[in-house]
Amino acid sequence: MLSIKNLQVSVEEKPILKGLNLEVKPGEIHAIMGPNGSGKSTLAHVLSGREGYQVDSGSASYKGLNLLEMAPEIRAREGMFLAFQYPIEIPGVNNTSFLKKALNEIRKHRGEEELDAIDFLSLIKKQMKLVEMKEELLKRPVNQGFSGGEKKRNEILQMAVLNPTLAILDETDSGLDIDALRIVAGGVNKLRSSDNSFVVITHYQRLLDYIVPDFVHVLSNGQIIKSGTKELALELEERGYDWLLEEAESKV
Amino acid sequence: MIDKTNKTAPKNDENIAMSDEQQTIQNITDQDYKYGFVTDIEMEAFPKGLDENIVRMISAKKNEPEFMTEWRLKAYRYWRKQKEPKWPKLEYSEVDYEDLYYYAAPKKDGPKSLDEVDPELLKTFDKLGVPLEERELLAGVAVDAVIDSVSVATTFKDKLGELGIIFCPISEAIQDHPELVKKYLGTVVPYTDNFYATLNSAVFSDGSFVYIPPGVRCPMELSSYFRINASKTGQFERTLIVADKGSYVSYLEGCTAPMRDENQLHAAVVELIALDDAEIKYSTVQNWYAGNKEGVGGIFNFVTKRGLCGGSNSKISWTQVETGSAITWKYPSCILKGDNSVGEFYSVALTNNYQQADTGTKMIHQGKNTRSLIISKGISAGKSNNAYRGLVKVNSKAENARNYSQCDSLLIGDQCGAHTYPYLEIENPSAQVEHEATTSKVSEDQIFYLNQRGISTEDAVGMIVSGYAREVFQQLPMEFAVEAQALMSVSLEGSVG
Numbered sequence: 001m002l003s004i005k006n007l008q009v010s011v012e013e014k015p016i017l018k019g020l021n022l023e024v025k026p027g028e029i030h031a032i033m034g035p036n037g038s039g040k041s042t043l044a045h046v047l048s049g050r051e052g053y054q055v056d057s058g059s060a061s062y063k064g065l066n067l068l069e070m071a072p073e074i075r076a077r078e079g080m081f082l083a084f085q086y087p088i089e090i091p092g093v094n095n096t097s098f099l100k101k102a103l104n105e106i107r108k109h110r111g112e113e114e115l116d117a118i119d120f121l122s123l124i125k126k127q128m129k130l131v132e133m134k135e136e137l138l139k140r141p142v143n144q145g146f147s148g149g150e151k152k153r154n155e156i157l158q159m160a161v162l163n164p165t166l167a168i169l170d171e172t173d174s175g176l177d178i179d180a181l182r183i184v185a186g187g188v189n190k191l192r193s194s195d196n197s198f199v200v201i202t203h204y205q206r207l208l209d210y211i212v213p214d215f216v217h218v219l220s221n222g223q224i225i226k227s228g229t230k231e232l233a234l235e236l237e238e239r240g241y242d243w244l245l246e247e248a249e250s251k252v
Numbered sequence: 253m254i255d256k257t258n259k260t261a262p263k264n265d266e267n268i269a270m271s272d273e274q275q276t277i278q279n280i281t282d283q284d285y286k287y288g289f290v291t292d293i294e295m296e297a298f299p300k301g302l303d304e305n306i307v308r309m310i311s312a313k314k315n316e317p318e319f320m321t322e323w324r325l326k327a328y329r330y331w332r333k334q335k336e337p338k339w340p341k342l343e344y345s346e347v348d349y350e351d352l353y354y355y356a357a358p359k360k361d362g363p364k365s366l367d368e369v370d371p372e373l374l375k376t377f378d379k380l381g382v383p384l385e386e387r388e389l390l391a392g393v394a395v396d397a398v399i400d401s402v403s404v405a406t407t408f409k410d411k412l413g414e415l416g417i418i419f420c421p422i423s424e425a426i427q428d429h430p431e432l433v434k435k436y437l438g439t440v441v442p443y444t445d446n447f448y449a450t451l452n453s454a455v456f457s458d459g460s461f462v463y464i465p466p467g468v469r470c471p472m473e474l475s476s477y478f479r480i481n482a483s484k485t486g487q488f489e490r491t492l493i494v495a496d497k498g499s500y501v502s503y504l505e506g507c508t509a510p511m512r513d514e515n516q517l518h519a520a521v522v523e524l525i526a527l528d529d530a531e532i533k534y535s536t537v538q539n540w541y542a543g544n545k546e547g548v549g550g551i552f553n554f555v556t557k558r559g560l561c562g563g564s565n566s567k568i569s570w571t572q573v574e575t576g577s578a579i580t581w582k583y584p585s586c587i588l589k590g591d592n593s594v595g596e597f598y599s600v601a602l603t604n605n606y607q608q609a610d611t612g613t614k615m616i617h618q619g620k621n622t623r624s625l626i627i628s629k630g631i632s633a634g635k636s637n638n639a640y641r642g643l644v645k646v647n648s649k650a651e652n653a654r655n656y657s658q659c660d661s662l663l664i665g666d667q668c669g670a671h672t673y674p675y676l677e678i679e680n681p682s683a684q685v686e687h688e689a690t691t692s693k694v695s696e697d698q699i700f701y702l703n704q705r706g707i708s709t710e711d712a713v714g715m716i717v718s719g720y721a722r723e724v725f726q727q728l729p730m731e732f733a734v735e736a737q738a739l740m741s742v743s744l745e746g747s748v749g
């Protein structure tokens with residue numbers, strides 16, 4: 001599904017990712033944890049094709065495609081989805097028509113017929129139930145004036161409608177109340193299948209009670225310094241990152 | 253005391269040229285003018301240049317009554333004494349007024365029905381998507397199509413005639429309804445008004461005339477397509493719309509023009525008159541050739557548009573979507589003379605490549621309890637410059653006048669400019685005037701967000717811009733709004749790399 005090898009990325013000459021390796025197979029859920037500023041969002045952005053990042057070396061392939069050479073919209077149409085840490089507001093653009101356009105772009109790319117307004121509405125209504133989102137938000141401009149939690153739910157709604165093969169959730173749990181957290185996690189679990197994969201970036205072990213990961217990785221200073229299973233997250237919650245950082249340093 | 257609420261203090265010459273934007277949003281690529289073609293029809297042109305003789309010839313050619321000829325001559329003599337205005341925010345090579353043709357028309361005489369229309373013309377209409385033939389019936393649009401200076405087809409005339417509505421080329425109105433023309437022509441834009449309006453008064457070729465009788469609500473959108481066809485032919489349309497007491501009319505104007513290397517001058521005049529309790533809605537989608545990406549060619553668009561809310565409780569609403577022309581100089585205005593009259597101005601002005609637009613409005617409050625609303629949305633891309641210039645004037649006798657203005661600028665890329673010049677002249681202390689201004693840019697974050705959902709950059713920019721201009725598009729009749737949004741996307745093609 002996703003294979004990242006020795007990825008080195010810098011921003012404005014400043015190295016951020018320093019040789020990152022990650023292997024994600026179909027059906028797997030990977031959690032990425034790590035201190036602020038360690039490069040988690042940078043990884044998510046580079047994978048989804050955001051401008052402004054310099055790939056210095058390494059490779060990333062997705063479904064056998066050379067990911068780093070693809071335009072961001074093509075990656076999206078190939079089934080990659082990023083739930084943004086900070087969803088963007090687009091004034092005046094209706095949330096529903098935006099999402100309809102997005103879905104139809106993806107369908108066109110796959111050679112499927114575009115959905116008309118009626119079919120689309122019934123799909124979106126169904127998926128809204130999944131994330132328990134207020135219908136009123138569909139009529140509003142994309143994310144404009146949404147509360148922090150509403151924005152995050154809107155990200156998950158988009159994910160549910162677009163049904164990606166690989167979804168990267170960048171701190172989708174931050175800013176959510178307990179109920180919302182459960183709902184969002186429930187949404188992910190319902191979408192989960194043996195064909196699609198999730199990379200879940202989070203600071204909190206709590207989320208992983210709801211979305212149970214197959215692997216947990218610790219990203220620090222641009223590298224994955226430790227990988228393990230769900231138990232690693234529990235240990236991090238108890239002991240923090242310091243012991244790991246020390247361990248990593250002593251290896252150097 | 254003047255109650256002036258400035259939520260965002262407007263600054264004069266707020267030059268917000270962007271310099272710190274990142275790389276992506278800057279490459280300007282070619283965009284062929286979609287409607288760039290030339291109709292192959294023989295032109296009957298007068299000699300180049302302008303003198304009294306040409307003015308007389310134009311008038312004679314149209315069998316005009318004496319009063320018209322005299323009016324034209326007065327305008328011509330006045331024009332000779334005028335100097336072309338210089339505008340600080342517009343740059344262009346000078347127009348040589350002696351090197352222009354002042355009259356051109358398709359050679360044949362005007363046909364009476366579509367069957368008589370030159371097939372070449374029909375093909376042109378086809379390419380432009382002018383809804384003649386069946387589409388026009390379906391859409392319920394009456395089209396007064398103008399190619400160059402002479403109207404070639406007017407439809408729905410009979411149906412409108414039953415209601416007493418007059419909708420015809422102004423040249424026809426001058427002959428068939430001279431009393432109406434004499435009564436209203438030049439009453440809102442006098443021939444002494446400004447350089448271009450004066451020139452227009454002297455040499456105007458044709459345009460539309462609309463008269464709605466008292467109490468009649470015009471049952472369809474009246475529409476007129478103008479285009480410039482003959483090389484080096486200055487275009488001087490003249491439109492006059494009169495809504496008598498208690499009547500209503502919505503008028504649509506749309507234009508496209510063929511690709512040309514030389515700059516073409518366009519100096520139209522539009523006069524609107526609304527009597528007691530009457531309402532006029534005037535919508536424009538303007539898409540003339542803007543020049544190539546180096547800024548060569550394109551139309552010079554110097555238009556005088558003004559509406560007079562002459563009667564009490566009258567209302568005039570201007571909606572414009574400006575995407576074309578190399579240079580646009582245009583301030584649709586309202587004179588709010590009648591008590592309780594209302595003036596509105598909704599505008600989207602988009603400039604790309606080397607286009608320059610200096611546009612805005614004037615709201616002149618003269619009557620009591622008059623209200624005006626200004627919503628202006630400027631969009632600049634490429635190396636273009638977009639200026640809003642607006643005047644809100646409240647006369648000393650205008651008790652309780654109110655104005656609300658919102659002037660927003662949207663920048664695409666880092667080489668364009670937006671300027672806002674709001675002028676206030678308040679002579680009555682009871683006035684309430686409110687002005688808000690914002691400047692934003694199409695951010696990389698927004699584009700990336702849409703990209704990440706599978707939407708191409710071009711579509712993303714189109715969506716963002718349409719969203720930004722929504723308030724104005726909502727004012728347009730449905731079909732026109734769709735057309736206008738498509739135009740925006742076409743005009744922005746290649747503005748983001």
Ligand SMILES: Nc1ncnc2c1ncn2[C@@H]1O[C@H](COP(=O)(O)OP(=O)(O)OP(=O)(O)O)[C@@H](O)[C@H]1O
Nearest residue numbers: 011012016034035036037038039040041042043052
């Ligand atoms: N455009 C940029 N210019 C300069 N530095 C940047 C830029 N983008 C990211 N960085 C830096 O790269 C580092 C990694 O940032 P990133 O956002 O990937 O961290 P993160 O792991 O997601 O942190 P958080 O947990 O706080 O979300 C930070 O030091 C950040 O300041």
Ligand SMILES: [Mg+2]
Nearest residue numbers: 040041042085
């Ligand atoms: Mg982050």
